[in-house]
Amino acid sequence: MKKTFVLVVLFVLPIVAYLFFASGVNNFGKLPVLTEGVNELDVEGDNVLFQNNITVLGFLGNDVEHKKGNTFNLNQKIYKRFYGFKDFQCVMVLPIGTEQKVDELEKELANLADTGKWKFLFMEETDIKNLFNSLKTDIKLGSDLGTPYVFIIDKEGNLRGRDNDEDEGTKYGFNTNSVAELNNKMVDDVKIILAEYRLALKKNNNRNTD
Structure with missing residues (x-):
């Protein structure tokens, strides 16, 4: 018995500890709320809302061509993984007048994935800034109304x-210029919030069947 106990302590416990910490602290809790009550999307004729959706929100700005690389990074690393x-x-906000540029972008995205969960909203400059x-x-939002x-x-x-990010402290957003940041941080955070809602739904369903 003593030999078995020693073997467990020496070999099993370190593996369990490694798996726990390798999974990351964030994976064992909720993703923190950093700002409550973001302005709701309110574009006449578009039935796109934050309410009842988990949304990746972006601001492409006037220079859509310049943001194509960012959009493709987001598509490959985040959208294709979670659009199911x-x-x-994924909601991208742009100034009115960029519709034709977005049509071209959507056609390119369609060659890479089902674009059904990509939503492009065109808004007045003041509304974009307010949002x-x-x-x-x-x-900071750029002078082109993009980031x-x-x-x-x-x-x-x-x-x-994140309110305790190892690099930034409070981490409000994810830089789509960085594939590493999308891979190493944003993927985990989207997983967490999806799991959070799935767990809440499961608990509600269990209560209803009791």
Whole structure:
């Protein structure tokens, strides 16, 4: 018995500890709410809302051509991985007048994936600024009304992110210029928020069957 106990302590416990810490602390809790009550999407004729959706929100700005690389990075690393979830969507906000450029972008994206969960909204400059400012982040919107950063908005319209990121402290958004950041951080955070809602749904279903 003593030999078995010693073997367990020496070999099994270190493996269990490694698996726990390798999984990351974030995976064992909820993704923090950083800003409550982000302005709801309100574009006449478009039935696109934060409410009841898990949204990746981006601001492409006037220079759509310049942001194509960012969009393709997001498509390959995040969108293609999660678009199969019923309540997941990628919403890109742009100034009115960029519609033709977006048509071309959508055609290119269609060659890479099913674009059904890509939503492009065209808004007035003031509305874009108001929406961005309602995120209340430390990130600046460019003069072209665009940014390489994207944001995770939950089903209640709150901005989710990290309040104890190892590199930035509070992490409001994810830089689509960096494939590594999308791979190493954003993928994990989207997984967490999807799991959070799935777990809540499972608990509700269990209560209803009791």
